[in-house]
Amino acid sequence: MRCRGLIALLIWGQSVAAADLGTWGDLWPVKEPDMLTVIMQRLTALEQSGEMGRKMDAFKERVIRNSLRPPAVPGIGRTEKYGSRLFDPSVRLAADIRDNEGRVFARQGEVMNPLQYVPFNQALYFINGDDPAQVAWMKRQTPPTLESKIILVQGSIPEMQKSLDSRVYFDQNGVLCQRLGIDQVPARVSAVPGDRFLKVEFIPAEEGRK
Numbered sequence: 001m002r003c004r005g006l007i008a009l010l011i012w013g014q015s016v017a018a019a020d021l022g023t024w025g026d027l028w029p030v031k032e033p034d035m036l037t038v039i040m041q042r043l044t045a046l047e048q049s050g051e052m053g054r055k056m057d058a059f060k061e062r063v064i065r066n067s068l069r070p071p072a073v074p075g076i077g078r079t080e081k082y083g084s085r086l087f088d089p090s091v092r093l094a095a096d097i098r099d100n101e102g103r104v105f106a107r108q109g110e111v112m113n114p115l116q117y118v119p120f121n122q123a124l125y126f127i128n129g130d131d132p133a134q135v136a137w138m139k140r141q142t143p144p145t146l147e148s149k150i151i152l153v154q155g156s157i158p159e160m161q162k163s164l165d166s167r168v169y170f171d172q173n174g175v176l177c178q179r180l181g182i183d184q185v186p187a188r189v190s191a192v193p194g195d196r197f198l199k200v201e202f203i204p205a206e207e208g209r210k
């Protein structure tokens with residue numbers, strides 16, 4: 001629906017721009033170089049000077065570096081005191097949601113709690129991989145669920161996977177931390193049995209709480 005509205009807006013904008021406003025003064029052909037020709041000339045010049053190769057090497061190096069060690073999530077401190085709170089994952093729908101047969105089971109504008117339909121049967125651990133104490137804390141953890149995920153807010157992904165002998169994720173751009181209200185780590189997120197809330201715990205690395 002939003003896409004259709006955007007397309008309609010673009011079409012309307014084009015029709016307005018194409019309206020006949022009459023002729024003001026003399027019209028002369030605009031002599032501008034073909035844009036594609038300009039681009040190709042620029043690329044050729046870069047290749048001949050060797051600058052293209054240097055730029056590509058720098059780009060590849062940056063991509064590899066960011067994939068192995070993404071930028072740290074800003075604004076995340078270190079947990080010093082245990083605390084916990086409940087998180088309501090309910091969202092207001094921006095569009096209708098349909099099942100695999102096309103039937104609408106939740107309509108636009110309604111507030112829906114995903115836990116009503118899909119159980120949250122895993123535990124999420126958020127840590128700073130550059131903090132040895134937090135890495136040691138993670139090694140001591142015994143997840144309360146069969147499935148768990150380790151999510152870094154800072155650190156090297158391959159180093160942590162080797163150290164923890166487990167698959168490791170990274171909270172790119174802090175999306176999960178913002179959504180869950182996590183501003184300090186270590187932190188653990190798990191479901192509240194029989195309820196429609198998630199429990200967010202902030203646990204000091206030295207505490208050893210499980």
